[in-house]
Amino acid sequence: MSWYRSKPWLGQYDDALRAEPAPPPSVLHGFRASAAEAPERTALAYFDARLSYRETDELSDGLAAHLAARGFRPGDRLAIVLQNVPQFVVALLGAWKAGGVVVPVNPMYRERELAHVLHDAEVAAVLCHEGAWHDFVRETVAGSPVRICLTANERDLQTRNDPRVLPAADGPAVEGADDVLAAARAALAQELPVPAAAGPDPGATALISYTSGTSGTPKGATNTHGNLAFNAEGQRRLAGLPGEGTVFVLAPLFHITGMVCQLASALCNRLTLAMAHRFEPGVVLDAFAEHRPVFTVGPSTAYTALMAHPLTDRERFSSFTALYSGGAPLPPAVVERFREASGQYLHNGYGLTETSAPCVVVPRGREAPVEPASGTLSIGVPVPGAVVRILDEKGAELPPGEAGEIAVSGPMVVPGYWRRPEESAAALPGGELLTGDVGLMDADGWVYVVDRKKDMINASGFKVWPREVEDVLYTHPAVREAAVVGIPDEYRGETVKAFVSLRPGEDAEPGELVAYCKERLAAYKYPRAVEIVEELPKTTSGKILRRELR
The missing domain is CATH 3.40.50.980 (Rossmann fold)
Structure with missing residues (x-):
């Protein structure tokens, strides 16, 4: 887009990355x-074992x-x-x-x-x-x-x-x-x-990655070898991965984020891939101390759990040159809490199974802005090669600052779903992925996700995006995690309800949290009910399951 390419720092960033060698044909x-090139270098580290x-x-x-x-x-x-x-x-x-x-x-x-x-x-x-x-x-x-x-x-x-x-x-x-x-x-x-x-061959199918099924029966996205290799190389460039070091597996390998951002980017670049079976905060923090990783990526919920663990200190994170969050919304308050606890800035990123992981990221060395109207943290800028457009309900492209459906095309986008031609045609018209996420792009090229289209709450005809309410709840000092859903209401049609888990050692009453939001949100947006729970339901990749809360 011309207005995006005209921005000096984005143009320099984009041109510099495009000038580098092309990615390999496959992982x-x-x-x-x-x-x-490095046969005796450690490829895989698993607790005390090493495989070259x-x-x-x-x-x-x-x-x-x-x-x-x-x-x-x-x-x-x-x-x-x-x-x-x-x-x-x-x-x-x-x-x-x-x-x-x-x-x-x-x-x-x-x-x-x-x-x-x-x-x-x-x-x-x-x-x-x-x-x-x-x-x-x-x-x-x-x-x-x-x-x-x-x-x-x-x-x-x-x-x-x-x-x-x-x-x-x-x-x-x-x-x-x-x-x-x-x-x-x-x-x-x-x-x-x-x-x-x-x-x-780059065009051959490498993975059939099944979606989480949040919108129906899981279907298999056909990630090609070229899709994976393109994004693996892009991850190295955007995160500034060094020529040697360790990538820690925080996101699960069966998930597209772990597969591409960790496994593929490490193995294509002679890095060590360190694993610890599955996510358990104490084990992960011990692994950080043992392996001294330079890079990892995981959902915001994982970083929240690490911050809550008594072993967390800045020394355990001191080896990292970059940490990224993806797979779940990242509230601005979590970024600041994490920086305070670890001494590290948490870079945001955005991708889907259908985009073979990242298509929008915050480049290393940059901090994501916050959208003034909603308080939403930017997910980053389009990666080189990705074309990100914001579309209205008729498919027309919207100007900067206006919210609509995020659409993505580029070398990372899958050709379709496994043996589902009708669904492929609907989700990928002309090869452009209609993500189902509502977002906007500002005049400087930063992209913001407002919410999922299907999660929008209609309260007396007013649109309420759960993300905006959740971001306010995350600023409360007692709140660890929050999820907002719409529930039936005889008078308003739908009303807003929040589910909240509390930080260790903190206490808050539902009425206190309702009042906190009421002071900071329009009258139709604040939750009429708050339920405090011990844990919020999540997928194994860390995404909070609003459908279960409904």
């Missing part, structure tokens, strides 16, 4: 280059050979149902080396949810934790298209002194499934051929 190409780029390359070669020997063909799908463990990375690379497509699955899914993914994506192979296999996966795969079953032991690869670091190739680890590391080792020992040596 697999980038990983192979890293393994060739060479070892990770060899193990994924072995798994690719095992899959091919079991009849896994190019284009087949491997579902990975794991937490943040090294086997996730080995399986991802192994499937791509075999010419396959990876389907990352939330390990908190149960039978019905997993069965939907297995059937919808026609999954040929599945990898899960041993406990999940015994608990429900074994029964779920029966009657599904799955014909190859693999498991991972959560205790493997935790320490270099543990003999399970590379388990002996002596048959199945559990009845009905092969241990993924043992299978890889056996294939290497037998010198089975590794397929797809040339690497994938």
Whole structure:
């Protein structure tokens, strides 16, 4: 857009990044280059264990050979149902080396949810934790298209002194499934051929990433190898990742944010990827002290939980050169509280599964402005290559400062949804993604998300955006987290209700919080009811689930 490109600092930032070398054709190409250039550098760190780029390359070669020997063909799908463990990375690379497509699955899914993914994506192979296999996966795969079953032991690869670091190739680890590391080792020992040596085409599907289902049945976005590689390289540039160091996995790897901003950006740039199974604040803070990471990204709710933990101090965050938040709204008050607790500025970012993670970010070295009218913190500026437009209800582009639906096009946008042509055409007309988020762009190119279209509350004909009310609640010293929804009201049609959790050691009454908002918001906006709860319901990626509160 001409008015955006005319802004001096944005134009310089955009031109400088465009002048850098093009990203690799795929994350697999980038990983192979890293393994060739720094074979003995640590690729994966998991508690006390380390795997070098060479070892990770060899193990994924072995798994690719095992899959091919079991009849896994190019284009087949491997579902990975794991937490943040090294086997996730080995399986991802192994499937791509075999010419396959990876389907990352939330390990908190149960039978019905997993069965939907297995059937919808026609999954040929599945990898899960041993406990999940015994608990429900074994029964779920029966009657599904799955014909190859693999498991991972959560205790493997935790320490270099543990003999399970590379388990002996002596048959199945559990009845009905092969241990993924043992299978890889056996294939290497037998010198089975590794397929797809040339690497994938940028336009080929790399992932089928299922949406969280907040607007209906989860559907699979088809992220291409080119989508992932483009954003992985963009993350390195925008966050200023150094030539060496550690990226900590705060966002789960099965989520597109963790997949691209952490895994892909690290492996394409010879960085170490440090994992700690799943998010637990005390474990994460200990990992910060041990691994001294330079970069991580996670939802605002994770940073809020870290701030509330007694181990938090500035020293544990002192190694970071950049921290980013994404996947959930970031209130301005949380940014300031985090800076006070950690000494670090928390950069905002915005993306969707359909944009292969980030399409708008706050560049390192810049601080996001706050939109004066609503008090909303900017999510950043469009990344180089992304075209962000604000559209009215008829699809016409709106001028700076006016709110409408955010639409995104560029090399990071998926071509469509897996085998859903009608939904693809509706959400991606002409290749431009209609996000369903309401936002605006100011005259300096900063983008602001107002809220989800479907979350708007209609109180006596007045529009109330939950984000605006939540941002006010976050400024109250006792509030840890807040979520606002519309509830039926005989007189107003809908009215505003807030759900709030409190910070440790703080106390507040519902009436006090209502009065606090009443002083700071228009009469139709402040919540008529506040309910204090211990925890707010969230997705595993940290996004608060308003639908459950309704």
